[in-house]
Amino acid sequence: MIRCRALERAHARIAAVNSGEIRIFHGDFRTLDLPDQGYDVILAAAVLHHLRDDQDWETAFRKIYRLTAPGGSVWITDLVSHETEPVHSMMWERYGEYLSSLGGEEYKNKVFAYIDKEDSPRPVTYQLDLLRSVGFDHVELLHKNSCFAAFGAVKCG
The missing domain is CATH 3.40.50.150 (Vaccinia Virus protein VP39)
Structure with missing residues (x-):
């Protein structure tokens, strides 16, 4: 689930030019499990x-x-x-x-x-x-x- 407008806009722009999987992460990269x-x-x-x-x-x-x-x-x-x-x-x-x-x-x-x-x-x-x-x-x-x-x-x- 996308939690903010900026991420929603980024997802839409990427989806327009990318047919692959798009993964959205919302949080501090230092603590996210990536x-x-x-x-x-x-x-x-x-x-x-x-x-x-x-x-x-x-x-x-x-x-x-x-x-x-x-x-x-x-x-x-x-x-x-x-x-x-x-x-x-x-x-x-x-x-x-x-x-x-x-x-x-x-x-x-x-x-x-x-x-x-x-x-x-x-x-x-x-x-x-x-x-x-x-x-x-x-x-x-x-x-x-x-x-x-x-x-x-x-x-x-």
Whole structure:
């Protein structure tokens, strides 16, 4: 049973171009019982920055590796931090300017307060190294712009 409109819309879009089985999961992938090596492609769009500490990051990436089928891949787009404090401060300031342009100073402050409370973005390099350390064979940085990046990895057979 599909429990939300977003999943219903996703199901309908996929069914329009796919005659195979479509399985919908609603929940935190870290706790869902999902089949090991059951997925050719895993997409993580703006979700991993919600992970907490380094142990949570490692556990999540290990599960992603386990879920990925041999020859499969994972592709991530997400909010990222920066390793060097001056670079991080500059990029965060630019992101703040962008947020202010969307909804004013109050909106910017609200977003940053939420990030401080709920999120723990990590640098791209941290995540690429983590993908390698859990077992992915080929790691690719597709794009990085300010506080956002797109990257992924392939699991060889």
